[in-house]
Amino acid sequence: MKVIVLGAGIIGVTTAYQLAKAGHEVTVIDRQPGPALETSFANAGEVSFGYCSPWAAPGIPMKALKWVFMEHAPLILRPKLDWTMISWMLRMLSNCTSSRYAINKSRMLQLADYSRTAFADLRAETGIDYDHRMQGTLQLFRTQQQLDASGKDVKALAADGIPYEVLDRDACLAVEPALRHVSDKFVGGLLTPKDETGDCFKFTNSLAEKAAALGVKFRYNTGVNGLDIEGGKVRGVICEQERIAADKVVVALGSYTPLLLKRYGIALPVYPVKGYSLTLPIVDASRAPESTVMDETYKIAITRLGDRIRVGGMAEISGYTNDLGQARKRTLAHSVTDLFPGGDMDQATFWSGLRPMTPDGTPVIGPTKIDGLYLNTGHGTLGWTMSTGSALVISDLVSGRKPQIDATDLAVSRYG
Template sequence: MKVLVLGGGVIGVTTAYYLATSGHEVTVVDRQAEPALETSFANAGEVSPGYSSPWAGPGVPIKAIKWLLMKHGPLVIRPKLDPAMWLWLIKMLRNCTSARYAVNKSRMIPLAEYSRDCLRALRAETAIHYDERSRGTLQLFRKTAQLDGTAEDIAVLKQYGVPYEVLDRDGCVGAEPALAAVKHRIAGGLLLPQDETGDCHMFTQALAARAGKLGVQFHLKTTIERLMADGSKISGVATSAGVLQADAYVVALGSWSPRLTRPLGISIPVYPVKGYSITVPIVDAEAAPVSTVMDESYKVAITRLGDRIRVGGTAEVSGYSSSLHEARRATLDHSLTDMFPRGGDLAKATFWSGLRPMTPDGPPVIGATRYANLHLNTGHGTLGWTMACGSARVLADLLSGRKPEIDTAELALARYENRFG
């Protein structure tokens, strides 16, 4: 079967790879000159199934007010006259209950765990390298109250058999020795030892090269203009290079997915939430993190990627703006210098932003639409790198007529037919 994958980020490229290994004839279309030059380019580098939680949760509305007032707060809202922004925010607030949080997290963890296993299998099969490490994620708490508030998360980890360790101050230093110099700032931590790290951009480009050897074609520097429908099926995609046709179509355009499907009457509740990162060269390896440290106070991830430190964070709701705001960099700088003051050279850091495609409930949208040959793989939010391989494998199975190895019914677009939308 001929399949057209729309989007050349980590989701689109992994989807193309698994479709190709399933025997399909695959073409990837993307407006950039290379794969993974947008949201997949400089993310935090975490492959973190254990940290796969919805942003919408109990207590978040009150926390959001505090975050907005903090000097280095993790949340920024820049209001716009955009109905989609306000509708998305309202839907997210409606998911901020204990019951909905539990349901949504229960949909995310199995996919994230499966995806990590798929990534490990892919790595073993291909010997692909991307500055990968398998040293876990340390969720770091500066205040005892933060540590005490992890009971609900731990209950879900127990439910799904996800290994974890609750650490005191010395335990955190044992996991991340460079924290010894700042241990007075630490109350404790939650270690998720099976989490991994790696450079998403490096991975995606390497996998794209392997996909090319399997016959996957890449139409790059090609703008996707609109989907063309004929009755209950998609008949083609209008692009800057002309009309492209296939037997099946996969929308993997992240934050831009709703804009492509809306004219067809398909409403995908995905909205961009901007994240920022800095990439800092390591100057003292012993003073740098060995894996990922999640600074819970600022919601900032500090990750070791080869000879660099990637610091990522901030949730900025500001539409489709890609502008860089120095105040957001100040937050990243502060978290890094507070936890690993001698690890990297901030003077040589590069500053970046990307648009995370967020759903209001948390899980991505994977599967069929009302058009028989149009499928979705989008809305992964901050977890696109974490969930990429599993999501792609699931979609390849669905298009190939195979039953996926995990239950995907609750990941489909149909779940938004209920009142929580």
């Protein structure tokens, strides 16, 4: 079959690769001049199969009120008279219950665990080099209250068979020796040893080359004006200069997916939540992380990428804006210099990207009410983590096969 994939970020490229392996004739369309030039460009560098939780959780509404008054707040809200923003936030609040959190986290962990094995298979078959390390994620707790509150995550990890270790201060130092310089600033941590790190931009570009070798055609610098739909079935994609015919279309446009779908009567509750990152060269390896440390207080990930440190995090709800607020830069700089002052801040590069978030944290993967139209979006901060499993689910569905995991509750139909 002829399949078009809209979007050449990590989700789109991985999807195209798996579809090509399944024997389909695949074309990827993207408005950028190359792959991974938007949200996938400078993310936190984590492939976090264990550190996988919905942002909508019990206690978040009260925490959000406290964060309003924090100088280095992990959540920034810039409210607008925008019904899309308001309705998305209301839906997110409705998921901040213990029962919804358990359901949503279980769905996410199932997909993440499926992606873990699939990602290992993909790495083995392609041999891609992307500054990767396989030393896990250390969620660092600065207070005893944070350590005690991690019990709900530990319970969920244990229920889904995800390896984890609860660590005291000395055990944290064994995992991340550079923390010995600041051992008075934390009380313990939660280690998910199967997590990995790397450069998502490098990975996506290398995988795009592998996909092209399988016959995937990439159409860059190409805007999409709409879908060609006839008789309730997708027939192709209408681009700026031409119509491209297809039997199936997979939309993987991240935060921009709902803007395309709205005109076709598909209400997709995906909204952009902006994240920021700093990338700085390492000048003192003894004061740099070995893998990823998640600073729980500020919700910031500090990751080793070869001879660089990537500092990524925060959640800013401000619509489709990509401005670089200097206050956000100061928060990233504060977290990394407080724990790992081994990088050169004078040489740091500052970036922001729009994460496609659903109100329940679970991505939207599967068919729509339009025959032949599929979605693969809404992964939030976990796009790379869930990319391979998501791509396999889509490949199976497009090919008429039953996915290896239960994907029923991943489709947009779960929102009614």
